[in-house]
Each structure stands twice: as structure tokens, then as C-alpha cells.
Amino acid sequence: MGRSPCCEKAHTNKGAWTKEEDQRLIDYIRVHGEGCWRSLPKAAGLLRCGKSCRLRWINYLRPDLKRGNFTEEEDELIIKLHSLLGNKWSLIAGRLPGRTDNEIKNYWNTHIKRKLISRGIDPQTHRPLNETANTNNTAKATATVPTKLDFKNETRVSKTNFITAPSLDFTYNEFQVKAKTECLEEGNCTSSGMTTDEEQQQQHHCHRLQQQHKDKYPSNGQELNLELSIGISSAGKISTGLSSANSAQSKPQLDNNNYQFLEQAMVAKAVCLCWQLGFQRSEICRNCQNTNGFYRYRRPLDS
DNA sequence: AACTGCTCCAACCGCCCTAAG
């Protein structure tokens, strides 16, 4: 029943990675590609948990990672995206090529938070600090602050009389990161030290992943399709495709400017999110597609 | 030189969702 454990925790290293471990991981992925993290440590000769290998690769060793300080443009984009998405670091990272969710999360906590506070803006709500303080004082009496896209407290919002904010469908279309290679090359997932049965099961699993990947991405596999759309709910209530929005701190929130934008959206019935993310108007029209009232931003990986 | 306090970030932890069995 179920699957066997990913690793024996008693026989795995913890803590900082050595140069030798890094090199082993790089060498292995260079030859075999990403994916099959469970079998990777054994196959690569690493005394690490697969999860740890995955993290090390994604956050530090990946060749496409951008090193160095964040630019002013990146700062502003992060702030903008955070105001719309909340603490959805992986989604934010998806809009910043070469940056990881962990890196952005750290940068947010160490730099941007302070920067916003110095500007007199609450980093969580993206509203003026004094306004936030006043809101907090009255919050107990008036239930949820109405100027938030609070997915979890949707019923509480609807119970109050605040109708100033339009209701939204905030839909994340599936992130399709085609650079991800789940055992894409035949035979990549064979690992040493396994029994024949285990190896066959592992290969079976990996081949299934390959097939799923091919089914999902029938084209050349180089396109990066990061879709994020926002539109008006016909039912007039807030809903979300973010089923995993489970943290209170990750509730997307909107500032005053974004509400002006949303009011305009009420009239226009459909809006392009790219505009809110700081792209030029000309860029919107080139890249966005209007489908069923939702504008979707599409951008190829190599652009 | 030694100590203290602070900042930064890599790595870990724990949870959730999905899919295997």
C-alpha cells in the first residue's frame, strides 16, 4: 500500500552543502536532467534527502539563476505583484526570470518590507500605515476590512454592508513551466543500488511522467506559459482557483489604486492584468488574449 | 582582540494537494 519512503532519514546529511556535494548534484542533473528526486540522491551518490537535493538545485545551483542585487524595476514589480497576490512567492517568482521564490521571500522580508514602511505603507495591506492602524482599531467592530480580496473570509465580507469593492473572479490559470523536465529522457531514472523490481517500478513511474509531460506540452517544449487572469464574477461574489491559499498571511490584497483599477474593470467587464503589473500599454495588446472576458498574458520563454 | 548586536540568506520544517497502490 502506498509508496516506499523517499529516503532513510537516519543516513542522510543535513546542513550546509559542500562543494563536492554540489558538484555531484550538478554533474548528475547535467547528464540525466531534473526530476525523479526520490531516486536522485542514491543515483548521484549523495547522502541527502531527495527533497533537499531538489531545494539545493532550484534555489542555488540552477544555471539560469540570476545572481546579484535586485534592480529597482524588480523591486517595484515585486511590490506590485505582492499587492495582488499576497505571499504567493512561487507565483511572484514566475514573473521574475532567474529569481527563486526563496530568494524573493528573503528579499521581501529583509529589504522591501523596510522600504515600504519607510514610505509609510503597510507591507501586508499595501495601504498607508496610519490608515491600517485606524482600520485595526475598528476592525473588531466592523468585522473584515472590506478593501481586501479575502478569499477565506468571503462569507464574512458578504455579510457586511461594504459593497464599495467589486466582486471578482481571481483565476490562476495553470502555470505551465515547460522548462521543467520530469524524466524527459528515456532511461534517465534508472538508479544503481535498486532491486530489479524497484527499478522497474521507478522506470514505469518515470515513463508515465514523461508521457504526461508530452501530453500536456505537445509542442517543442521551450515555451513558458505563465497565465494569470482577472475578471468580473457574474455571480457577484469572490471566488478563486487558489485552493491552496491556506495561510492567513497569503491573502491577496488590493490597495487604493488597484481599487480604482477594479472600478474601471466593473465598467469594462474585462481587464488586462499586465497593465497593473507595470507593462507598457503597447505590450498588453501584443501579448494578451481575450478569452471569455478574461485577458490572459502570454509570454514565450525566450522573450 | 574580544564581545555584542544586527543583517542576511541557505536550509530545514511542516503542511497541503495529488496521485500511486
Add this chain to the structure above:
DNA sequence: TCTTAGGGCGGTTGGAGCAGT
């Protein structure tokens, strides 16, 4: 249908490095 593991994600922590005293 249920249990369990894999993969992914957000939150937290520990230690290295630096500045100030």
C-alpha cells in the same frame, strides 16, 4: 475508497559575516 508518499510551497531558523563598541 482509503492510506500513504512525492512534490511543492510558505514560514521559520541557525549560523556566517559584518559593524560598532
